[in-house]
Amino acid sequence: MTSSRPCVLVFAGLDPSGGAGLTADxxxxxxxxxxxxxxxxxxxVQDNDRVHGVQPVDAAMLLLQAAALTQKIAVSAVKIGITGSAANARAIAEVIVRLREQQPELPVVLDPVLASGHGDLLSRDDAVQALAPLLPLATVLTPNGVEARMMTDATQAHAQAAALHASGCQHVLITGGHDxxxxxxxxxxxxxxxxxATAAPASPATAAALGTDAGTVGRACVGGGGAALVREWRWARLAGEFHGSGCTLAAAIAGQLALGLPLTDALDAAQRYTWHALRDAYAIAPGQRIPSR
Ligand SMILES: Nc1ncnc2c1ncn2[C@@H]1O[C@H](COP(=O)(O)OP(=O)(O)O)[C@@H](O)[C@H]1O
Ligand SMILES: Cc1ncc(COP(=O)(O)O)c(N)n1
Structure with a gap:
């Protein structure tokens, strides 16, 4: 019998160094x-450290690429990295809305890349404003601490999450690689x-609905202001700098969700995968290392 794999529809940019973007995803x-x-x-145009230029693809070309795929191939999750332009972000939103007409539960993982690790621009337009049509469609948003601050103007993670939920995204994983x-x-x-609901005494039904275990539900910490910390992970900080760590994490989450894993398991497995990829990262030149994926 022919084996098959679930597909993740990835929207991302080409990084010729192979560390981030489409190759990483x-x-x-x-x-x-x-x-x-x-x-x-x-x-x-970039190497393993710096971005020297960005040329967005035409939104019409983006739509043609997506249409050729989605007309023939079933999609089990979507992952979004850089959009390149506000017009492309709107086009991606259009594709997702159309897919969700048939698949209302289609998971969408949005990595709100505002700039490279060194702060180089990766969008033709204002990257924060360009994200607006995508935020209400995101099942999981994965900002790093710097991105969460730039998107909300808030300094505390809890307030950042509340503001991001208010923009319409469901789950927010604020990552601490830059802290x-x-x-x-x-x-x-x-x-x-x-x-x-999840923090109420951990009933098995509630836990099952969230796709988490009763222990996690019992530890959930409810805060005011529209956001609640469901769970936090602590990973031993690895020495050095990495090119494409955020891409690796978000794409791994999307891959896990495409396999059908509950969110808590998907977040857990994707972080473990990323940590190991960074631990085994390799050099291609001085500067940021490439995760071993
Ligand atoms: N130095 C590090 N040591 C261990 N894990 C890391 C390190 N840097 C990044 N990671 C992992 O990769 C994830 C994404 O990296 P991060 O730097 O937070 O995002 P981004 O690449 O979007 O700036 C982190 O949340 C963490 O799980
Ligand atoms: C095409 C492209 N997409 C994304 C990133 C950011 O990568 P990361 O934040 O994971 O290091 C990048 N440098 N290039």
Whole structure:
């Protein structure tokens, strides 16, 4: 019998260094046992450290790429990296809305890349404003601490998550790769209404609905202001700098969701996969290393 794999529709840019963007996403999705359908949103000029230029693909071309794939191939999850332009972000939103007419539960993982690790621009338009049509469609948003601050103007993770939920995204994983300390802390927030239910004495039914175990539900910490911390992970901080860590994490989450895993398991497995990829990262030149995916 022919074997098959669930597909992740990836919208991302080409990073010719192979560390981030489409290449990273295809490797990370494959690493979960799923298959990446790679729609190119932008061509970039970059090495393993710096971005020297960005050329967004025309929105019409993006739509043609997506249409050719989705007319023939079933999509089990969507992953969005850089869009390259506000017009491309709107086009991606259009594709997702159309897919959700048939698949209302289609998971969408949005990595709100505002700039490279060194702060180089990766969008033709204002990257924060360009994200607006995509936020209400995101099942999981994976900002790092810097991105969460730029998107909300809030300084505390809890307030950032509340503001991001108010923009319409469901789950927020604020990642701590850019913070200080011996550990990288990643925090998963859900809208308060959802998490209030989950923080009630851990009934098996509630736990099952969230796709989490009763222990996690029991530890959920409810906060005010529209966001609640569902769970936090602490990872030993690895030395050095990496090119494509955020892409690896978001694509791995999408791959896990495409396999049908509950969100808590998907977040857990994707972070473990990313940590190992960074631990085994390799050099191609001085500077940021490439995750071993
Ligand atoms: N130095 C590190 N040590 C261990 N894990 C890391 C390190 N840097 C990044 N990671 C992992 O990769 C994830 C994404 O990286 P991060 O730097 O937060 O995002 P981005 O690449 O989007 O800036 C982190 O949440 C963490 O799980
Ligand atoms: C095409 C492209 N997409 C994304 C990133 C950011 O990568 P990361 O934040 O994972 O290091 C990048 N440098 N290039």
């Amino acid at each position: 295809a490797q990370a999705v494959a690493g979960q046992g799923a298959h990446a359908l790679t729609v190119c949103t932008a061509l970039t 200080d300390g011996d550990e990288v802390v990643n925090r998963w927030y859900a809208p308060a209404a959802t998490a209030t």
